[in-house]
Amino acid sequence: MTATELVIDGVTLTAGTHRLVQDVSLTARPGEVIGLVGPNGSGKSSLLRAVYRVLRPTAGRVSVDGADAWSLPVRQLARTVAAVVQEAGVDFDLTVREVVAMGRTPHKRLLDGDTPRDADLIRSALAAVDATDLAHRPFDRLSGGERQRVLIARALAQQPSLLVLDEPTNHLDIRHQLDVLGTLRRLPATVLVALHDLNLAAYYCDRLYVLRDGEVTASGPPADVLTPRLLAEVYGVTGEVAIHPRTGAPQVTFLPGAPLPTAQAEADPSVP
Template sequence: MTASDLSVDGVTLTAGARRLVHDVSLTARPGEVIGLVGPNGSGKSSLLRAVYRVLRPAAGRVRVDGADAWSVPVRQLARTVAAVVQDSGTEVDLAVSEVVAMGRTPHKRLLSGDTPEDTELIESALTAVDATGLADRPFDRLSGGERQRVLIARALAQQPSLLVLDEPTNHLDIRHQLEILGVLRGLPATVLVALHDLNLAAYYCDRLYVLRDGEVTASGTPADVLTPRMLAEVYGVASEVAVHPRTGTPQVTFLPGEPVPAVPAGVDHPVS
């Protein structure tokens, strides 16, 4: 597993007459963990779909290692990019180990069986997400959290150089949220991940892009981006942000019931 370079250049996405994302640009350098944050409906999932080639841009380009992701053959791209999506609709009558083995498909010839290397990668992926004990269980009888871990294992078995994840901590308990994000943080791959939990994003991501109404409203390190001003303007909440004394990363504390501070007109958030 290596790491890819991702460049999203001026991407606009539409659905009929509705604009989902407008003129969004971002970069992910090899080995970085890049977080997408923003309210519901801000365009995070749509942007990810353009990267893993489900939603074609109406304008702009997505480049992986310099190549237009929409011009590369699908099978070739699948050797580089893996995705874990929300509501994947994966309802299959397969054992967990067979679902994870599907991640090896882009690297194999049609109808070829698993090699010893495939088996090792499948077992390693299951171990990484604490799902070894689920290997023989029917996938369609798992809980939501168990399914999520298995789908992440499938993506890990794919050995991508760019891993794209849409809310990978959904359905997971706190322990598994931390373990999964720790695994992603330790990969020798580039990671683009949408997250709702801002404190998790602050701890595990190198840089953040804040989306609102389909546009990037701020970007930079978590310390640059996660400010009470940004949270008031983008999320409409009052908050305090401090540096945690042990982790050294920003920690957001929301202040329910307190008035949302006014944001001065004409003041921009950092975009880098």
């Protein structure tokens, strides 16, 4: 697994007459973990769909190592990009191991069986998400959190150079949220991940892109992006941001009550 560069250049996405994303540009350099954050409906999932080729841009370009992602052969793209999406109600009449083994499909010819290397990668992917003991269980009988971990393992088994994930911590307990994001952080791959939890995003991501109403409203290192003013303007909430003394990452504390009006916040020197 090696890292690739992703460039989203001026991408606009529409659904009928509705504009989902407007003129968004984003760069993920090889090996970076890039976080997409923003309120519900801000365009995060739509932008990810343009990367793993489900939603074609009406303007702009998605490039993978300089090549137009939408012009690459399907098999070549599948060897480069793996996606973990929000799949409500997904059912496979397969064991967990068989689901994870599907990640090896782009690297095989039709009717090829598992090689010893495939078997090793499948075992490693299951271990990475703490799912080794689930290997022989039916996928369709797992809990939501267990299914999520298995789908992440399938993507890991694919050995992509670019991993795209839409809310991968959904349904996971705290321990597995940390384990999964820690695994992504250690991968020798580029990662683009949409997250709702701003504290997880601040700790695990190199840079954040904040979407609001389909547009990028802020981008940069988490400490530069996550400010009380941004929380008020983008999320409509009051929050305090401090640097955690142990992790060195910004930590957001949300407070009850409406945020200060912008003019009042600008006059308050305690609000960065």
